[in-house]
Amino acid sequence: MNYIKSIGVYVIMLKSVFKKPQKRKIFWEAVFREIDDLGVKSMGIVAFIAFFIGGVVAIQTALNLEDPIIPKYLIGFATKRSVILEFSSTFIMVILAGKVGSYITSSIGAMRVSEQIDALEVMGVNSLNYLVLPKIIATVFFYPFLVLLAMFLGILGGWVSAIATGLFKKQDYIVGVQLDFEPYLICYSLIKSVVFAFLIATIPSYFGYYVKGGSLEVGSASTRAVVWTIVMIIFTNYFLTQMLLS
Amino acid sequence: MIEVKKIYKSFGDSPVLKGVDASFEAGKTNLIIGKSGSGKTVFLKTLLGLHLPDRGIISYNGQSTAAMSLKEKRQLKQDLGMVFQGSALFDSLTVEENVMFPLKMFTSQVYSDMLDRVNFVLKRVNLINSNHKFPAELSGGMQKRVAIARAIVTNPKYLFCDEPNSGLDPRTSIVIDNLIQEITDEYQMTTVINTHDMNSVMEIGEKIIFLQEGLKEWEGTNEDIFKTDNEAVVNFVYSSNLFKKVRKAYLEE
Numbered sequence: 001m002n003y004i005k006s007i008g009v010y011v012i013m014l015k016s017v018f019k020k021p022q023k024r025k026i027f028w029e030a031v032f033r034e035i036d037d038l039g040v041k042s043m044g045i046v047a048f049i050a051f052f053i054g055g056v057v058a059i060q061t062a063l064n065l066e067d068p069i070i071p072k073y074l075i076g077f078a079t080k081r082s083v084i085l086e087f088s089s090t091f092i093m094v095i096l097a098g099k100v101g102s103y104i105t106s107s108i109g110a111m112r113v114s115e116q117i118d119a120l121e122v123m124g125v126n127s128l129n130y131l132v133l134p135k136i137i138a139t140v141f142f143y144p145f146l147v148l149l150a151m152f153l154g155i156l157g158g159w160v161s162a163i164a165t166g167l168f169k170k171q172d173y174i175v176g177v178q179l180d181f182e183p184y185l186i187c188y189s190l191i192k193s194v195v196f197a198f199l200i201a202t203i204p205s206y207f208g209y210y211v212k213g214g215s216l217e218v219g220s221a222s223t224r225a226v227v228w229t230i231v232m233i234i235f236t237n238y239f240l241t242q243m244l245l246s
Numbered sequence: 247m248i249e250v251k252k253i254y255k256s257f258g259d260s261p262v263l264k265g266v267d268a269s270f271e272a273g274k275t276n277l278i279i280g281k282s283g284s285g286k287t288v289f290l291k292t293l294l295g296l297h298l299p300d301r302g303i304i305s306y307n308g309q310s311t312a313a314m315s316l317k318e319k320r321q322l323k324q325d326l327g328m329v330f331q332g333s334a335l336f337d338s339l340t341v342e343e344n345v346m347f348p349l350k351m352f353t354s355q356v357y358s359d360m361l362d363r364v365n366f367v368l369k370r371v372n373l374i375n376s377n378h379k380f381p382a383e384l385s386g387g388m389q390k391r392v393a394i395a396r397a398i399v400t401n402p403k404y405l406f407c408d409e410p411n412s413g414l415d416p417r418t419s420i421v422i423d424n425l426i427q428e429i430t431d432e433y434q435m436t437t438v439i440n441t442h443d444m445n446s447v448m449e450i451g452e453k454i455i456f457l458q459e460g461l462k463e464w465e466g467t468n469e470d471i472f473k474t475d476n477e478a479v480v481n482f483v484y485s486s487n488l489f490k491k492v493r494k495a496y497l498e499e
Binding site: 121 | 291294295296320323324326328330331332334335336337347348350351352406
């Protein structure tokens with residue numbers, strides 16, 4: 001019963017979020033601030049994880065391809081497919097759900113318990129629109145770029161691992177990367193990233209906005225927000241994959 | 247003037263306000279007092295529209311909030327100023343940005359005009375040379391003064407303060423009390439203050455409402471509170487020996 005109520009409150013929250021901003025200039029200032037906080041400041045961790053995961057995928061594939069009949073360029077091909085289809089979008093978004101999700105819940109939750117949200121409401125500001133819509137716009141428009149960055153660095157990581165480990169030739173790897181290139185798969189990954197970005201912006205906002213109590217409850221809400229965001233990402237990933245690829 | 251008729255408010259199965267009647271006059275500092283849990287904060291937040299009453303009428307200058315159009319409600323919000331218990335300043339904004347926020351949000355003034363207004367109200371609350379400080383860099387009393395400055399920057403007709411003296415030393419409390427009273431007189435605002443502070447009651451209580459268990463138990467001025475024989479009020483206000491002695495001395499005079 002509580003889950004149904006929460007879904008209802010979440011939908012009502014979205015209705016208030018998607019209203020026309022009260023002051024366009026303030027809204028765009030907030031969007032650029034959120035792009036910096038939620039996107040640009042996550043580029044380092046995304047680049048680091050994507051690069052090394054790409055390398056690990058290539059090494060694992062090379063170590064498991066023992067049959068001499070199987071061509072070595074499949075290492076590059078498998079790395080490219082894994083990175084484009086899942087690692088750059090789903091895996092990176094799960095990481096961002098943890099990093100950005102906890103930040104969103106704790107920042108909005110702290111505003112709730114210190115009555116800053118009440119102060120906005122008393123002034124006549126639509127607090128949901130003011131606080132959440134810039135986050136949605138920032139993540140939905142910026143996270144696809146993070147995914148593209150992760151794709152590039154993941155594949156590059158595989159190439160560097162060829163040089164660093166000597167387990168396979170870099171020429172074979174490049175042949176595999178170029179083999180059977182399907183631009184639609186990049187589109188598929190970007191579509192997923194837009195949906196996941198929306199979930200990362202809205203679910204933690206919901207948990208932060210409706211938190212009751214003090215700092216302990218804000219911490220507990222952050223944990224629940226991260227868990228539910230990851231659950232919803234994995235769940236949505238399953239359906240999106242069915243819808244877009246089958 | 248604010249009039250409240252038979253306001254009820256419950257949270258789940260717990261009734262908090264059980265039919266409160268009250269009126270708050272313009273140009274006066276109206277105080278709401280009562281024990282913790284008597285419903286003061288819920289009452290104040292209901293007046294502000296942060297909680298919707300279950301039943302009852304709240305009227306601003308004779309117009310019921312329930313009958314107001316969306317546009318009228320929006321206009322009313324521009325006439326409200328609120329000083330929260332914990333100041334509720336926006337952590338990520340400087341003092342200047344905090345005070346300027348309502349102007350940026352609801353007026354189309356140019357930046358220099360807004361800055362003039364901000365500097366004027368900051369000077370009015372005796373806070374100069376703090377424009378570029380963040381709330382975390384200010385003392386509790388300074389934060390309260392910034393909150394007052396932000397509340398009055400748009401020239402509101404109504405000022406609400408939720409325990410403006412909580413966490414402040416007695417001297418700073420008096421400064422804040424006097425500041426609120428001066429501003430009320432100066433702008434002829436309707437000021438409503440929730441307080442536990444008995445010094446405030448004695449100093450600035452031009453009209454006092456005593457709430458007990460969600461009902462208005464008593465109403466009067468800071469003069470009347472010395473003479474009242476209402477047991478609940480006497481037990482609450484004169485709970486300390488010091489105030490008992492003050493009352494005794496006043497009555498003997």
